Ligand code: HEC
């Protein structure tokens with residue numbers, strides 16, 4: 001087993017000794033979980049839905065986390081260790097000291113290796129493990145690589161609706177099966193919950209001025225601030241309540257949906273997106289029940 005994979009699967013690197021990366025990014029479930037929001041060490045709940053890491057890696061996304069607070073995978077993979085509701089270690093340095101203290105890691109660690117060097121080694125190994133995850137091409141990926149029959153006629157109808165009338169392809173880009181545009185958009189999900197609190201919440205974010213893992217720790221423990229999305233990173237009003245466009249790879253396996261996991265089924269997610277994206281542009285997207293069913297059939301090939 002490679003170092004990155006061993007660390008990914010190792011529950012000893014957490015506050016309760018029972019939580020590993022794989023507790024939430026479950027290899028058999030597209031490296032996500034089936035929960036609305038993540039549950040970390042000692043049963044503590046976070047505020048956001050666990051993303052599928054195979055979807056993230058396959059799409060080649062250029063930012064990480066729903067709010068885009070990290071732009072290097074090497075940084076993103078280290079944040080969960082010290083997140084207070086994920087793995088709960090005291091700080092980032094605790095990861096390297098813990099690894100150094102476990103004898104079964106000795107074959108990867110030079111004796112007397114300084115902690116900072118080991119820290120870099122761990123972050124590089126985790127990032128390399130994720131970049132190298134074996135992935136069976138999805139039917140849509142086979143189709144984009146030239147296998148015309150990998151999706152059937154009805155699914156092709158759905159694809160045309162996705163790219164055309166449904167306008168989904170504006171953000172979930174079809175070329176190279178990336179299914180994202182690397183941008184942040186307002187989704188309308190759970191926005192009403194914080195409407196009255198917005199002035200105080202935005203001020204609090206500006207006053208604290210957090211970034212990187214400190215911002216991650218904060219939003220994982222403050223549901224209302226988590227709703228502000230990319231604003232907490234950019235501090236631009238136009239980014240209020242916007243979230244990264246998720247790749248829809250294997251979306252049939254990744255319920256529940258959206259940044260807060262508040263949408264239970266794929267049908268509900270499609271209905272929401274059709275309604276809200278229409279509202280966004282000012283032109284309602286009229287799709288018949290049959291067209292919605294075809295669109296969903298296409299989503300199931302992704
Ligand atoms: C308690 C559940 C939990 C654990 C444990 C966990 N994660 Fe995550 N992971 C999440 C959640 C939730 C998010 C999204 C957080 C956000 O957007 O603010 C996430 C996001 C990520 C992302 C960014 C993905 C994207 O699509 O933007 C990466 C990379 C990642 N985790 C890697 C790891 C690694 C590596 C570990 C172990 C060191 C780990 N995670 C442990 C729940 C977890």
Ligand code: HEC
Pocket residue numbers: 162166167168169170171172184185186187188189243244245246247248251254256257258259260269270273274277295
């Ligand atoms: C303006 C850009 C944009 C358009 C157009 C768009 N989406 Fe999305 N989509 C997003 C964003 C951003 C999210 C995440 C929103 C959130 O979590 O709050 C999302 C989330 C989703 C999800 C949930 C994915 C998950 O992993 O939770 C599905 C399913 C989805 N979109 C399907 C569609 C369909 C079908 C269409 C066309 C009818 C569409 N989208 C049009 C940007 C867009």
